[in-house]
Amino acid sequence: MGSHCPDCVKAAKPDIKTRARFWSSGQPNLITMSLIAINVAIFLGGLLLTRDPSTLSGGVTDLHLQLGLSKDVLSEMIVWQGDDGSLYVTQPNEWYRLVTSGFIHFGVLHIAFNMYFLFVLGPMIEPAIGRTRFLLLYMASLLGGSLGVILFDSGGITGGASGAIFGLLAGASVALWRRGVNPFTSGIGTTLLLNLFITFAVPGISIGGHLGGAVAGALCAFVMLAPAHRGFPKWATYATPVAVGIGSVIASVMLVIA
Numbered sequence: 001m002g003s004h005c006p007d008c009v010k011a012a013k014p015d016i017k018t019r020a021r022f023w024s025s026g027q028p029n030l031i032t033m034s035l036i037a038i039n040v041a042i043f044l045g046g047l048l049l050t051r052d053p054s055t056l057s058g059g060v061t062d063l064h065l066q067l068g069l070s071k072d073v074l075s076e077m078i079v080w081q082g083d084d085g086s087l088y089v090t091q092p093n094e095w096y097r098l099v100t101s102g103f104i105h106f107g108v109l110h111i112a113f114n115m116y117f118l119f120v121l122g123p124m125i126e127p128a129i130g131r132t133r134f135l136l137l138y139m140a141s142l143l144g145g146s147l148g149v150i151l152f153d154s155g156g157i158t159g160g161a162s163g164a165i166f167g168l169l170a171g172a173s174v175a176l177w178r179r180g181v182n183p184f185t186s187g188i189g190t191t192l193l194l195n196l197f198i199t200f201a202v203p204g205i206s207i208g209g210h211l212g213g214a215v216a217g218a219l220c221a222f223v224m225l226a227p228a229h230r231g232f233p234k235w236a237t238y239a240t241p242v243a244v245g246i247g248s249v250i251a252s253v254m255l256v257i258a
Helices: 006-011 016-022 030-050 062-067 071-075 097-103 108-129 131-152 162-178 187-201 207-224 234-257
Strands: 078-081 087-090
Touching: 030 062, 030 097, 030 108, 030 131, 062 087, 062 097, 071 131, 071 234, 097 131, 097 234, 108 131, 108 162, 131 162, 131 207, 131 234, 162 187, 162 207, 187 207, 207 234
Parallel strands: none
Antiparallel strands: 078 087
16 A cells, blocks of 8 residues: 655655665664564464464454553453453553553454554664664654543554554655655655545544554654754654653553543
8 A cells, every 4th residue: 555765755856865865775674673573473472372263353352451452441440251251350550551552453454454564664764763763763653652542542442553653654754744755745645644544434443543653753753854954963863752652651641540
């Protein structure tokens, strides 16, 4: 569904060499590949541990109940009954769910879709900002997605890397715009709009998670992916995603305990 950003670069007029380096995918992508490996390992591990075939089709398993996110799960004790009649109790204030929910997926299609976009977007962005800042951008977007879930989604268990993926999509769009390229005439901007449309049109998709991730990623990218002649101090490119991530966690906690 997405397009490679060399198409975006061709559409640009100024500073072509700088933009070509920005979108270069020939550099190591250790964090991207590691994140994909972690997500796939958790998915396969959940299948092996639960031995629940609904893991493949998108059903809710014990792993989702242990690691997934919702405002209700964080605020009160809930007794869940599985399809096989088994009971599972979730406890309030399990704040780790703000992170772990971004590493679980509902079915093969869900994880395949997210990992494909991570595989495409990661090599575009990671070489441009380095491994540490790419990981910070990814995690800030993930935590922004978790805040969006707390704000807008109610009931049920939410999970998936989609918030982080939307953060990367929005971040790439902001980076193009900062370099004089209209992201909405490129593959990146079109892909972002298409996925936002799907988010609102298809039932069962976390609107809050996707929007929260996109907003967090865009805020971070405005500083982290600015062109050199409009750049921010280097420390700010580290501090911004840290601030967005911590701010998202604090806001999530305040919304739950309020």
